[in-house]
Amino acid sequence: MPEGHSVHRIARQFDRNIVGRSVAASSPQGRFAEGASVIDGREAVEVRAVGKQMFLRFDPDVWLRVHLGMYGAWDFSGEVAVDATIAAANGRMGQTNQRGTVLGEPILDAAGENSLTSIGAPRRARVRMSEQTTGLEEQSEWPPPVVGAVRLRLLTETTCADLRGPTACQLQTPDEVVATIAKLGPxxxxxxxxxxxxxxxxxxxxxxxxxxxxxxxxxxxxxxxxxxxxxxxxxxxxxxxxxxxxxxxxxxxxxxxxxxxxxxxxxxxxxxxxxxxxxxxxxxxxxxxxxxxxxxxxxxxxxxxxxxxxxxxxxxxxxxxxxxxxxxx
CATH class of the missing domain: 1.10.8.50 (Helicase, Ruva Protein; domain 3)
Structure with missing residues (x-):
């Protein structure tokens, strides 16, 4: 199961690549078709991560709640602007970490846990960072073809975010978001x-x-x-x-x-x-x-x-x- 650090990383990716942009939303799998139609064409204006849950607000005040659960993951493709802190921690800026270890080259997990483009449950993703790659694989077409059971696709002019296998994917009102978060521990x-x-x-x-x-x-x-x-x-x-x-x-x-x-x-x-x-x-x-x-x-x-x-x-x-x-x- 993706743990809290993964969800905060996902929120950073959304803040860098989705927030502030109008989004075309669809449900290729069909299980979130009604919800996708509500947010389709709206601007994403805010993202929050709390524990294992992420909340993405669309203009004016419609919230998307996603809980990845055991098997969920977000796959990012296209032009993915990586959070500078995350990129540095993966060795791409040659910084020294808090334990004094110098990272001059990317240190990438073969299982994809620290992938910058597929975050969530471990999986073999179509586009991701791996031990054999130092960047994103080239996209042969845009928008990228749908691969597998994609519950929700969020597409801007340059970035695609595909959600697969979540435990929860639902729209909430502001009051419902407050109530959900109130049930969570610190x-x-x-x-x-x-x-x-x-x-x-x-x-x-x-x-x-x-x-x-x-x-x-x-x-x-x-x-x-x-x-x-x-x-x-x-x-x-x-x-x-x-x-x-x-x-x-x-x-x-x-x-x-x-x-x-x-x-x-x-x-x-x-x-x-x-x-x-x-x-x-x-x-x-x-x-x-x-x-x-x-x-x-x-x-x-x-x-x-x-x-x-x-x-x-x-x-x-x-x-x-x-x-x-x-x-x-």
Whole structure:
């Protein structure tokens, strides 16, 4: 499932390429034909990302709500103006990252997690960044042909955004948008960070639910998915089965602050980088390969990177939970 960093990156792409332009909207798949007809020809005037949901406002006050869910993704093609921060974090401007690692060349994930043109669930996209490319593949025709089941196509004179496989794609009134957002937990990139911390701590500390489930509850905190859940718990050395109300307050606060930091890194790099203090070569490997990027996620049966104990995996509310029974005892 695309996690919070991906949705914020998507919003940046929309802000750069769609907002301020009139949009031709269609539903090639047909499942959003009525909604597409309402926004067709209107100007996109504002975009917001909150947790795993994006809200795009069309003139004068019609909102498109998109929740990618498990399998959704946006594919961008045509002339795609890349956010400067995102481009730099992918090595295209040769900057030094916050850990002191110099990125002189693009470091691109073969699985496409940090793709600048296809953001969401991993997929083999028609147009995307990959290890073999340093830019967008040439378009043979415009508008580009529809490939696969496209729920919604938004087309400007120069840029195309195709939505595939979302859990939710609907139009909302301003009041409905406010009500939707009100049900979500704090998002470090939207809410005041200090106020968000207090909300998060207060909610967790009164819940009998296991902390491993609370971190995935979007009403408790916005944007955390399976990867960030496992990694935040490990970094806090917190047993995922402990009821929220029994987790020490200082640990709950530390997890919030860790989420603030990891989310910012995810937005900047396009990757869920959760390991710290890597030397330049290790950092480059981690950016290029998911297996070198995480402490416990997707490492079931392998030795813990810290203590050597076998990493466990179990089902938790229908999702896989990875953890070290020694470090997180």
């Amino acid at each position: 998002d470090p990139l939207v809410d005041d960070v200090a106020e968000g911390e207090e909300r998060f701590v207060a909610t967790v500390r009164r819940k009998p639910t296991a902390i491993g489930l609370l971190l995935m509850d979007q009403a408790v905190v916005s944007g955390i998915g399976n990867v960030y859940r496992a990694e935040i718990l490990f970094r806090a050395r917190q047993n995922p089965h402990t009821p929220g109300r029994d987790v020490p307050e200082e640990t709950v606060r530390a997890m919030w602050r860790d989420w603030v930091r990891l989310l910012a890194i995810g937005v900047e790099t396009g990757q869920m980088m959760t390991m710290d203090d890597l030397d330049p070569e290790a950092y480059r490997r981690a950016m290029a390969h998911r297996d070198d990027r995480h402490w416990v996620y997707h490492r079931a049966g392998l030795p813990c990177r810290v203590c050597g104990t076998t990493v466990l995996v179990e089902e938790a509310a229908g999702r896989k939970l990875y953890w070290c029974p020694n470090c997180q005892a």
